[in-house]
Amino acid sequence: MKFEGMHHPLIEVLLSQIKDLETVSRIVLRTAMQETGSRNGFVGVIDPVSKALEIKVFEDTGKCLMKKKTSTFYPDENGKYPLLFGYALNEKTAFFTNNPRAHPASKGVSRNHVPIERFMAVPIILNDRLLGLIALANKEKDYTEEDLEKLKEIGRYFALALERYWLEEELRASKTWYEILWEQVPLPILLIEENDIISQVNKEFEEFTGYSKEEVVGKMKWQQFGHKEYVEKAAVYKQMRIKGEQAPTEYEYRVIDKNGREHDVIVYARLIPNTKKILAIWLDITEE
CATH class of the missing domain: 3.30.450.20 (PAS domain)
Structure with missing residues (x-):
């Protein structure tokens, strides 16, 4: 029998009590990097009040991707997020590019970042609401549509985990989580x-x-x-x-x-x- 291994840690996230966003983000990021062969990546969560993208986890094949332990990116007065990853959030669309410098949304990267040779990002969306972002970089070979589909699937699980987390934060004993779980998990x-x-x-x-x-x-x-x-x-x-x-x-x-x-x-x-x-x-x- 075959077993789709990438589902394993993600289903565990859905079934387990979510104590903090860092732990969930780390599981999601490591699964995404492993499934796509990416050497770098980060996971960010959007604060439901300020709308700021708070980067929870950075990785560079096991090392920190940025010098700072935490980074926060606020949308501008028009509600737009900066840098190449901002394109995924602003357009609410998943994408990849194997030539980041030539991408229309590329305006350089933060000095805290490692050089980006290839890039892929998936916005985390549930019911048309932006919840976060998974961004990967620097696969040894070019990213493909298959890589993007894998990351989008991981993103769907992450969206449910984030929704559950915020519901538990707001309601704690709410049955709403289970109602969402019933119809959203494939x-x-x-x-x-x-x-x-x-x-x-x-x-x-x-x-x-x-x-x-x-x-x-x-x-x-x-x-x-x-x-x-x-x-x-x-x-x-x-x-x-x-x-x-x-x-x-x-x-x-x-x-x-x-x-x-x-x-x-x-x-x-x-x-x-x-x-x-x-x-x-x-x-x-x-x-x-």
Whole structure:
């Protein structure tokens, strides 16, 4: 079976409690650099009040990309951000260039930056709101459309993580995060009650299994979607979580859809704090 490794740390971010933006940004940046072969990069977050882009993490193949530990870039009186990375924010568009000096938005770089030979940036956007930026530089070979698509996918996960962080900051106990998670994450998600009944699913779950929400929610148990060889193991893990014992946070499972087709998946499961409910995400790893 194959496993799309880049999803692993990003799904972990979505399921885990986000304690600080630096930690999340570091995971996102290192994943992005690894997936694209970039030697340099930074991740910035836009303050929802001041609209300033606060750079949270810089990396130069493990070293600091800038001399300063932190940098903040404010938009000008027209709401425009500076430098080449500002183009991605100002236009709300992802782009790459293998000749930065020739790019129309290039106006030099800060003296704190390393020389830029190739550049790629993706604005972090959710519901048309700018949340941040991922910028990469200096891949040994030219950047490609495939690199850009990888970074855009990482950006979608980062957008959800940032939205969750700000919601938790503002509301703390809000259920809004889970509502966003249901319909924004491009993976099947299900919420399992203590009695094994499924109490919520998203659209991806419906498409993946062939069952409608009306057929599943409040009526079906999670075991009904699993191959019998895998259900027993998963049931043990569920009880361990509810009892507060250490259980695997990810494991292989086999899902059977409405048409009887079998799908190999990685299950990412967490106990929702202060409840006995399990939040599970499926990542399809079925070989084609």
